[in-house]
Amino acid sequence: MAFTNYILVCGGTGCESAKADQIYQNLLSAANAEGVHETVQIVKTGCFGFCEQGPIVKILPEDSFYVQVKPEDSEEIIKEHIVKGREVKRLLYDKSESKKHARVEDIQFYQKQFRIVLRNCGFINPENIDEYIARDGYAALEKVLFEMSSDAVIEELKKSGLRGRGGAGFPTWLKWNFTKQVDSEQKYIVCNADEGDPGAYMDRSTLEGDPHSILEAMAIAGFTCGADTGYIYIRAEYPLAIGRLKIAMEQARAYGLLGENILGSEFSFDIEIRLGAGAFVCGEETALLASLEGNRGMPWPRPPFPAVKGLWDKPTVINNVETWANVPMVILKGGEWFTQIGTEDSKGTKVFALTGKIRNSGLVEVPMGTTLREIIYDIGGGIANDKDFKAVQTGGPSGGMITKDYLDTPIDYKHLQGLGSMMGSGGMIVMDEDDCIVDVTKFYLGFTVDESCGKCSPCRVGGRTLYNTLDRITKGEGTMEDIDKMRSCGYAMQKASLCGLGQTAPNPIMSSLKYFEKEYLAHIKDRSCPSGRCKELISYFILADKCIGCTACARKCPVSAITGERRKIHLINQDLCIKCGICYEVCKFDAVYVG
Amino acid sequence: MAKMTLEELRALRDEKKKDLNKRDVADKTKQVVIGMGTCGIAAGAKDTLNAFLQELDAQHLTDVLITQTGCMGLCYVEPTIEVIAPEMPNVIYGKVTPDVAKTIVRDHLVNKKMVSEHIFDRPAADIIDRGGK
Ligand SMILES: Cc1cc2nc3c(=O)[nH]c(=O)nc-3n(C[C@H](O)[C@H](O)[C@H](O)COP(=O)(O)O)c2cc1C
Numbered sequence: 032m033a034f035t036n037y038i039l040v041c042g043g044t045g046c047e048s049a050k051a052d053q054i055y056q057n058l059l060s061a062a063n064a065e066g067v068h069e070t071v072q073i074v075k076t077g078c079f080g081f082c083e084q085g086p087i088v089k090i091l092p093e094d095s096f097y098v099q100v101k102p103e104d105s106e107e108i109i110k111e112h113i114v115k116g117r118e119v120k121r122l123l124y125d126k127s128e129s130k131k132h133a134r135v136e137d138i139q140f141y142q143k144q145f146r147i148v149l150r151n152c153g154f155i156n157p158e159n160i161d162e163y164i165a166r167d168g169y170a171a172l173e174k175v176l177f178e179m180s181s182d183a184v185i186e187e188l189k190k191s192g193l194r195g196r197g198g199a200g201f202p203t204w205l206k207w208n209f210t211k212q213v214d215s216e217q218k219y220i221v222c223n224a225d226e227g228d229p230g231a232y233m234d235r236s237t238l239e240g241d242p243h244s245i246l247e248a249m250a251i252a253g254f255t256c257g258a259d260t261g262y263i264y265i266r267a268e269y270p271l272a273i274g275r276l277k278i279a280m281e282q283a284r285a286y287g288l289l290g291e292n293i294l295g296s297e298f299s300f301d302i303e304i305r306l307g308a309g310a311f312v313c314g315e316e317t318a319l320l321a322s323l324e325g326n327r328g329m330p331w332p333r334p335p336f337p338a339v340k341g342l343w344d345k346p347t348v349i350n351n352v353e354t355w356a357n358v359p360m361v362i363l364k365g366g367e368w369f370t371q372i373g374t375e376d377s378k379g380t381k382v383f384a385l386t387g388k389i390r391n392s393g394l395v396e397v398p399m400g401t402t403l404r405e406i407i408y409d410i411g412g413g414i415a416n417d418k419d420f421k422a423v424q425t426g427g428p429s430g431g432m433i434t435k436d437y438l439d440t441p442i443d444y445k446h447l448q449g450l451g452s453m454m455g456s457g458g459m460i461v462m463d464e465d466d467c468i469v470d471v472t473k474f475y476l477g478f479t480v481d482e483s484c485g486k487c488s489p490c491r492v493g494g495r496t497l498y499n500t501l502d503r504i505t506k507g508e509g510t511m512e513d514i515d516k517m518r519s520c521g522y523a524m525q526k527a528s529l530c531g532l533g534q535t536a537p538n539p540i541m542s543s544l545k546y547f548e549k550e551y552l553a554h555i556k557d558r559s560c561p562s563g564r565c566k567e568l569i570s571y572f573i574l575a576d577k578c579i580g581c582t583a584c585a586r587k588c589p590v591s592a593i594t595g596e597r598r599k600i601h602l603i604n605q606d607l608c609i610k611c612g613i614c615y616e617v618c619k620f621d622a623v624y625v626g
Numbered sequence: 627m628a629k630m631t632l633e634e635l636r637a638l639r640d641e642k643k644k645d646l647n648k649r650d651v652a653d654k655t656k657q658v659v660i661g662m663g664t665c666g667i668a669a670g671a672k673d674t675l676n677a678f679l680q681e682l683d684a685q686h687l688t689d690v691l692i693t694q695t696g697c698m699g700l701c702y703v704e705p706t707i708e709v710i711a712p713e714m715p716n717v718i719y720g721k722v723t724p725d726v727a728k729t730i731v732r733d734h735l736v737n738k739k740m741v742s743e744h745i746f747d748r749p750a751a752d753i754i755d756r757g758g759k
Contacts, residue, residue, distance in 0.1 A: 034645075034648065035692060116694030117695075161638065162642065162646060165639060166646065167639070168639075286635070287629025287630050294635060
């Protein structure tokens with residue numbers, strides 16, 4: 032009997048942690064109980080990207096999009112939707128609207144998106160190689176092995192203009208070509224799945240949702256560059272992705288798509304997984320290779336570049352997960368096709384993890400050249416809680432802040448760099464009016480100071496100096512000289528650090544000094560924090576003309592710093608106040624003032 | 627499954643593609659909606675549905691979307707279905723047995739000819755906007 036309905040349950044980490052597996056199990060048993068298990072196929076897929084509304088369950092062919100599903104809802108979904116053909120209206124996205132809005136193509140979140148990297152995420156079962164194959168999986172490998180020369184592969188990549196998605200944006204064809212041209216018995220292919228950028232999870236979701244695409248791409252590189260061994264370096268904190276990769280590798284081996292004489296050809300290639308311990312610097316390619324060799328994860332100066340002298344001194348191609356995921360499509364559809372998407376210097380798409388003060392946080396894939404405004408307002412639904420937009424940080428701790436005035440900037444490598452930020456791996460953190468720029472900058476610096484490996488002094492000493500300065504400013508102890516000192520210290524780090532970590536660590540400071548100097552000055556000159564975040568610089572007061580004496584604040588104050596009788600104006604004892612802000616939150620009459 | 631040759635991989639892909647295509651709603655231009663209310667199911671709508679699926683496979687039609695809906699209000703002629711296809715009026719068919727289902731696929735969907743003896747009127751004008759269907 033054929034299937035008439037398909038239920039796709041999101042199996043990404045976000046939805047899994049919200050009981051997606053239980054939903055899946057309950058759907059299976061409900062389908063059995065109702066006797067419809069032969070007509071409905073229930074599949075656990077990769078991330079749908081709409082994480083804000085997870086767990087997500089999508090039903091085909093109706094294309095009903097159920098959000099925030101709970102395990103208890105499974106029975107109703109089977110009984111109503113599958114057996115009777117009636118959509119469960121209360122679970123549809125945007126419940127106030129009619130059925131129209133439950134269709135995936137109608138949801139704003141998906142409208143500007145274009146999926147190359149995430150082509151299979153949320154559609155196929157990542158644990159079933161047949162489904163990947165049915166979506167033209169391994170067809171690119173097939174084409175390369177039987178119809179193309181290694182030169183032709185390089186040529187196609189060159190035509191496509193594909194650049195690395197791990198941060199630096201280095202042309203992929205060039206890197207492969209370096210390795211290809213070196214004469215060496217042994218070469219290696221490495222997938223960088225370290226993804227240390229806080230708030231970023233593009234690579235994890237790609238691996239969880241479509242692991243075979245990475246294996247296929249690595250084999251293509253192996254053929255092209257003359258390597259027979261690949262390593263996937265992935266952080267141990269990604270158990271689901273690791274599990275799915277292992278399953279995928281086993282299946283690929285069983286089918287003869289990895290291993291000796293792939294598809295009966297002369298070409299042999301296999302892949303191993305190596306777990307990282309989650310240090311940010313181990314995402315940097317030379318530190319990653321050191322870690323792969325079993326040494327402490329510290330970078331080495333380049334040149335020599337890994338493409339020429341990498342893992343165990345052998346020529347090594349190292350690419351980011353998202354870069355790899357693009358490769359099969361470039362080969363299959365041609366470099367020409369790929370150039371039609373994107374901008375002059377940046378071809379194809381980019382996946383972003385949209386987080387922070389945004390209404391629809393989630394994973395989005397857009398053509399290069401899409402503007403920040405489109406991502407934040409059209410796809411992301413704007414700022415949460417109707418607050419005002421303040422800035423967006425791209426490129427994580429290595430990037431910079433971009434302000435309102437630049438929201439119409441098309442996103443590509445060149446433009447982001449021009450703004451003092453960078454593409455980075457794709458983290459995108461949105462800040463609103465309540466965020467203090469100095470405080471956020473301090474957070475990023477705190478991160479890079481913690482993650483610095485300590486090998487070179489510009490990064491080790493410079494980062495600490497910058498952090499301490501920011502810390503003083505947030506406490507109202509900054510001086511005007513600090514501004515210039517931070518600028519010159521940052522400049523020195525950018526120029527003199529050994530690796531990208533130290534070179535980019537000052538970016539949040541440099542860009543916020545440029546766009547938000549006023550906020551720094553408020554902290555230094557006025558000893559005040561305009562957003563009311565820096566505790567040392569703010570005080571809470573009760574406004575006499577607004578307070579009605581309801582006692583709500585006094586009852587909630589954890590240190591009993593508020594005095595006042597019922598129906599009388601209350602008063603905060605500044606000596607006792609710990610500035611927790613609870614009084615401000617509980618007052619219904621806007622009588623508590625932060626200044 | 628043992629290690630595959632190129633030919634085996636291609637054959638497997640073609641076979642699995644058929645299954646997976648059914649999941650893809652994007653390029654379906656025609657639609658068959660099957661009334662699967664209690665009345666429809668009691669009158670054999672499930673068999674009708676299976677007959678449609680089998681015949682679509684047999685005729686190699688991949689652009690038809692099969693969906694289910696509740697009772698269409700024509701309980702006296704169940705199973706009822708609606709066929710929506712370009713260049714043709716939307717038609718409600720009643721008393722659609724598995725055999726009739728096969729005829730509908732061949733005549734209506736393939737040859738663009740209506741199966742007149744099974745056409746029934748919509749019970750009432752649709753007062754809810756059908757969203758431009
Ligand atoms: C501090 C630091 C952290 C990095 N972290 C990652 C990472 O998590 N994932 C990644 O793919 N690249 C990361 N990179 C970039 C890599 O060094 C390298 O450029 C990349 O793996 C090359 O692949 P691509 O050309 O496909 O982008 C990092 C770089 C630096 C300096």
